[in-house]
Amino acid sequence: MTARIDAALDAVADERATLRDERSALTAFDGRVAGLSTVTVSTGPPLVADPRPSGQSLSRLRTAYAETVMATPHYEAEYGDTVAESLAAEFGDDLAAAIIGGTALTPELRDAVRAATDAAQREREEFLDVLDREADSLATAADDIEALSTDLDTLDDRPLSTRSFDELHDLWTATRDLEARIDGVGLRRQETLRSHRNDLPGVPTDLCEYLYHDLSASYPVLASLADLGSRLERTRRRVERGLATTP
Template sequence: MATTTEPTDGGPGVLDDAREALRVERRRAGDEREAFRAFRSRVASVSAEPVRTDGGAGPATGGGGPLGVAAPGSAASPASGPPAGSGLVAVRDAYQETVMSVPHYEREYDDTYERSVAEEFSPELAYALTRGSRFHEECKRSLLDATETAIEERERFVETVRSEIESVERAASRLAPIRSEVASTEDEAFAESGFGTLDAYRARIEVLVDDCDRIAARRQRELASHERGLALDDDVDLPTYLYQDLAPTYPVLATVGAVGDRLSEVKRRIERAMAGNA
């Protein structure tokens, strides 16, 4: 994604870039949600296998490590990976053909299978899936539960992005007439205006400043609401994650601030003209 220009004048370009970034994120999150749903269906169809600890051909005797990882010294050593034709191979193939095949996977993640399942599920489950000897019932249940959690996380994220799109659209809509009025007021020759006209201009500018303050305050409340609904890394807030490829990390607040700076400059010009008329 291309990096946008700094919002030096509060123009619409930054918010346009923000909306495009959100559309991309919504599409990617939706693709991942559907990929995990497909993966869940394929895992559900994989038959669970007995846990083998004796290396023989007879029935399983039970035991083994967590989630069915073979005990050290057994015929199927954890270091050897899943045996060919096992349920674990079917799970791996299903994961690679669904989750790891979303269009943006290489660009955004580019992880190996083992690292990906560790990140998405847990290191313990990843170890069972990549170093285990059998895809047994406990491992299958754990994997289906973890996959359901991944689906729910994507659903929450899609909803948050949808809400964020509405927030940006609302701010852009409210800022557009303010920006237009600022542009027309900036062109006024205040030195030629009478004191009463200048005072009216100043009062109107103050109203527009208050409008910008309200837009910014609402935006802050909406961001706080989004944060409560998501579990992102402690070091990354939602705007930083969503707008990491944009020049301003907080595009709405940056745009409001730029419009506010223009209003302040117009107000200073008006007050200088008023002082000259005194």
């Protein structure tokens, strides 16, 4: 009954591992950038490098990026882009252009890179917080669904033909109670999904579609509840038929 949710928990664990690797890589990159020497440019906009100074530090910055951020275990399979494409995706087009097309690392450029790196780290932290809540939501829902499934099995543990009218009526009432519990689990899950959307405005798609697009169901909890609801509906219909034919 909870196989879909178990698969979703595995997907969340994989995404958490990916984010932790990226956060660590960004931390390593920032440390290397902090140690690079800079060249002061007397005139011109702060992100435009003076053509006269040596570009050795800027080259080292690009190398540091490739050896940290782009060297995570999943990077090639997940992104597979160039240094220029990766910088643009991570830090924006303007800063990427200054890093790729510049000839010297100015103090202002280094500060801008470090600020962008810090922002990228914070994005990972926020995403990890949401994934922690998602994992808790999935685990709680799995426990609830297992308990509901067990209770449904207990209700239907002996033939309806052996039950009296009063017993069948009690059984029908119990199915309505189970239905209310199923609805409650679904409502709590929907609340969690809404909170994810509010907390992750930068995610381009719905979080479930992003995390679970390779699974049998993009909404594993709701799909499991739908299956349980169908089972319950079949039981209730049999009970209602029994009530109709039992004196």
